[in-house]
Amino acid sequence: MSLRISRDLVERAQSGDTGALEQIVDQSVPLVLGWCSRLGGRGVDGEDATHDVFVIVVTRIEGLRDPDRFPAWLYGVTRGVVRRHRTRAWLRRWLGPLEREPVSPRLHPDDDLAAREVREHVWEILDALPLEQREVVVLADLEERSLPEIAELLGVPLGTVKSRLRLGRERFRALARKRKLDPIERHAAREAL
Amino acid sequence: MNDHDRLTSEIKEELLRARDVKGWLSSLPELDTRAIARARADARAMAGDPPRTSLVPKLVAAAILACAALLALRVGPDHREAPRAVALELAPSAAVTAAAPGVVLTPNGVGTVSGTEKNVVIDWQSGELGVSVEHGAGIALTVHTREADVRVVGTVFEVDRDVRGTRVRVTRGKVAVQCGGGGEAFLVVPGVDVTCMPLSGAGNLASARSLVAAGAPADEVLAAIDRGLGFAVEGDPVRDELQALRIETLANDGQRDAAIAAARRFLATGATLRRAEVARILLRLDYEIVGCAAATPLVVGELQTSPEDAPLLRACGALP
Numbered sequence: 001m002s003l004r005i006s007r008d009l010v011e012r013a014q015s016g017d018t019g020a021l022e023q024i025v026d027q028s029v030p031l032v033l034g035w036c037s038r039l040g041g042r043g044v045d046g047e048d049a050t051h052d053v054f055v056i057v058v059t060r061i062e063g064l065r066d067p068d069r070f071p072a073w074l075y076g077v078t079r080g081v082v083r084r085h086r087t088r089a090w091l092r093r094w095l096g097p098l099e100r101e102p103v104s105p106r107l108h109p110d111d112d113l114a115a116r117e118v119r120e121h122v123w124e125i126l127d128a129l130p131l132e133q134r135e136v137v138v139l140a141d142l143e144e145r146s147l148p149e150i151a152e153l154l155g156v157p158l159g160t161v162k163s164r165l166r167l168g169r170e171r172f173r174a175l176a177r178k179r180k181l182d183p184i185e186r187h188a189a190r191e192a193l
Numbered sequence: 194m195n196d197h198d199r200l201t202s203e204i205k206e207e208l209l210r211a212r213d214v215k216g217w218l219s220s221l222p223e224l225d226t227r228a229i230a231r232a233r234a235d236a237r238a239m240a241g242d243p244p245r246t247s248l249v250p251k252l253v254a255a256a257i258l259a260c261a262a263l264l265a266l267r268v269g270p271d272h273r274e275a276p277r278a279v280a281l282e283l284a285p286s287a288a289v290t291a292a293a294p295g296v297v298l299t300p301n302g303v304g305t306v307s308g309t310e311k312n313v314v315i316d317w318q319s320g321e322l323g324v325s326v327e328h329g330a331g332i333a334l335t336v337h338t339r340e341a342d343v344r345v346v347g348t349v350f351e352v353d354r355d356v357r358g359t360r361v362r363v364t365r366g367k368v369a370v371q372c373g374g375g376g377e378a379f380l381v382v383p384g385v386d387v388t389c390m391p392l393s394g395a396g397n398l399a400s401a402r403s404l405v406a407a408g409a410p411a412d413e414v415l416a417a418i419d420r421g422l423g424f425a426v427e428g429d430p431v432r433d434e435l436q437a438l439r440i441e442t443l444a445n446d447g448q449r450d451a452a453i454a455a456a457r458r459f460l461a462t463g464a465t466l467r468r469a470e471v472a473r474i475l476l477r478l479d480y481e482i483v484g485c486a487a488a489t490p491l492v493v494g495e496l497q498t499s500p501e502d503a504p505l506l507r508a509c510g511a512l513p
Contacts, residue, residue: 022240024240025239025240026237028236029229029232030229030233032232033224034224037224038221046228047228047231047365050232050236051232051236051325051365054236054239055239055326056295056327058239059293059294059295059296059297060294118217118220119220119222122217122218122221123221137214138218141214141215141218142215169214172217173213173214176213
């Protein structure tokens with residue numbers, strides 16, 4: 001999913017055009033919710049984080065200097081919010097349930113047990129990646145964005161994106177192997193039992 | 194292995210890695226459309242109107258900042274960056290207002306905003322106020338009403354103040370509410386509404402009347418009246434109004450004995466307001482129970498000049 005928000009729309013939102021701001025919100029919400037859910041990992045309520053992102057967007061869009069860079073700005077805001085939510089989730093894990101634990105949107109009673117197991121492993125592996133690697137893996141391999149597009153979103157050189165992606169994939173694969181996520185290995189492991 | 198072979202091998206390896214990772218990631222579910230709809234509605238509520246910063250609040254804020262700057266100069270240099278002051282007048286415009294970075298207000302009533310960007314204080318007079326605060330941004334926000342102090346613990350809540358008191362509804366996160374009158378603070382979570390009752394006789398009278406108008410059960414109305422009687426002292430006209438409403442409520446609820454006793458007590462006191470109404474209720478109840486014999490001289494005396502009671506009084510021989 002790509003965010004196509006024109007400079008004109010952002011400028012109109014900055015000058016107080018309600019309709020423009022609503023259009024931006026409408027277009028951005030699915031993307032931001034996806035980022036929050038996938039980058040947030042376990043313990044982060046994607047909807048809560050999305051809410052916080054849009055509080056910032058609504059109150060600070062006026063201050064965005066270059067409207068052309070809205071997608072990168074939005075990603076930067078989301079990244080900051082996700083980071084804070086992850087810290088809070090981490091603290092919650094160690095300090096006990098100070099707040100309502102978010103209901104995991106990832107489990108569904110109709111899920112096949114094996115598929116659910118794989119999915120939980122994938123979440124855990126994503127969670128285990130450093131944020132820099134996790135975000136490029138999610139943007140490239142889940143959202144299927146081009147590397148130049150990712151570089152622009154993150155505001156880093158293309159080479160950095162490539163190296164982070166390579167390291168992220170390597171680590172992902174290593175962790176997946178360790179958990180015997182490969183279908184053939186899983187089958188072999190079951191047979192051995 | 195020559196350079197070409199090494200490069201080919203590396204590319205193949207990278208493609209394999211990408212294929213594997215993509216394959217595993219594809220096991221993750223699509224975004225829940227209901228979650229998207231909820232998040233969209235939530236965000237749209239914030240974006241419904243542009244962040245409003247009119248000139249007057251800006252001027253007030255600028256004046257406060259200037260004073261703060263002068264004060265800082267007098268006191269001496271402080272290298273810490275102090276949070277900026279905020280000052281806004283909220284009017285019933287229902288426009289979304291960016292009170293401070295990370296704080297979005299949806300006012301539909303009257304109030305003022307003061308404090309700093311990191312410690313926002315809202316004095317809310319009346320009407321409905323939606324409050325949305327960025328989670329974990331170190332913002333302390335408190336809404337004061339006459340009946341309640343609502344302190345942000347979570348993110349989104351509404352404060353609605355009218356004659357019936359101050360209602361707090363939490364959409365997301367938590368808020369701490371402390372009702373006036375020395376009550377303990379407690380946490381309010383989504384799905385739970387809390388109402389802090391008025392802290393005056395007049396407030397409770399208005400609350401009771403609005404409950405009657407809304408068809409609320411007699412118990413609720415009587416509870417509001419009794420709270421009001423606790424605030425209204427002897428001689429306060431509000432007390433007479435509350436007592437008259439209490440008698441009417443008891444009578445309408447079928448609690449005739451209690452209504453008759455209360456009406457007799459009321460008429461025996463020097464209450465000046467609502468005497469005729471109470472006497473009429475008493476007469477009607479007496480008449481329903483024991484007929485004309487119960488239409489006491491006291492009641493007849495109260496109603497002698499009221500033409501609308503003439504038929505009943507005449508029927509009982511109290512009028513020619």
